[in-house]
Amino acid sequence: MKIARYRVGAGDARLGRVDDDRIIDISDVPGVGTSLRAILPELDSLKAAILQADGQSYSLDSVVLEAPIDDPQKYLGIGMNYKEHAEEARQAGIAIPTSQMWFNKQVSCINGPFGDIVKPRISDALDYEIELGVVIGQQCKHVSVEDARSMIAGYLVTNDVSVRDWLQKRSPTFTLGKSFDTHGPIGPWLTTDDEIADPLALRMRLTVNGEVRQDWPTDDMIYNIYEQIAYLTQVMTLMPGDILATGTPAGIGAPTGNFLRINDVVRAEIEGLGAIENRVVAEA
CATH class of the missing domain: 3.10.330 (Vcp-like ATPase; Chain A, domain 2)
Structure with missing residues (x-):
């Protein structure tokens, strides 16, 4: 449902x-x-x-x-978790991690599925990242890979909006560049796990003003969603409503400098989960 x-x-x-x-x-x-x-x-x-x-x-x-979940305790993202995206990140001068690399998106960044994305005055490096969002359904710690799926309530579409100059240059932990207000649009609703036969076999597609920028299957993850949950729960207790952004495929703006501009319309769609669409507006 x-x-x-x-x-x-x-x-x-x-x-x-x-x-x-x-x-x-x-x-x-x-x-x-x-x-x-x-x-x-x-x-x-x-x-x-x-x-x-x-x-x-x-x-x-x-x-x-x-936003389907407007009040999670945690909103976590994994960096460079698609093979082709890791390579384009390397070409942009970003070191490729040798293990799962997680960062916080502060929950104050959460935005609705059709809310405006605010382009901050202090940056011209506003980027997009379509990602499969996993919503945790049960409090869990030390979960095995085999049991991880039973901890998932469902899925949603996320756009891990990133301010690149703050991400790579001003905040080595990624947190600041990932947490600007409105930079966490999610939705359009929660699709429960039982509706999706295989979350690792979904097509993701992101367009800017109708131009396809990202079009990739979720089976290209380096660490799949079950491995992600097992890894995280060695460290922390995941709680119902926690959101995991599970990585973005190739096609982001950073390698080419093709960043978002005022009035751009960004549409992110994942097979079986629906679509979110957000217009870029200037900061007041």
């Missing part, structure tokens, strides 16, 4: 089940409410009631879709 956070007009955000081009409100289903993160551990037991819910129905184009 697909679960979205949405608003009607100026109303408060609620949860809805996405059926084709409509969204059916589920917030009044007992045990659901308005926080997707809060219900993730109980999603399996709530599934039948959510699928049967017949609340108020709206067309998708009549509502505002919000």
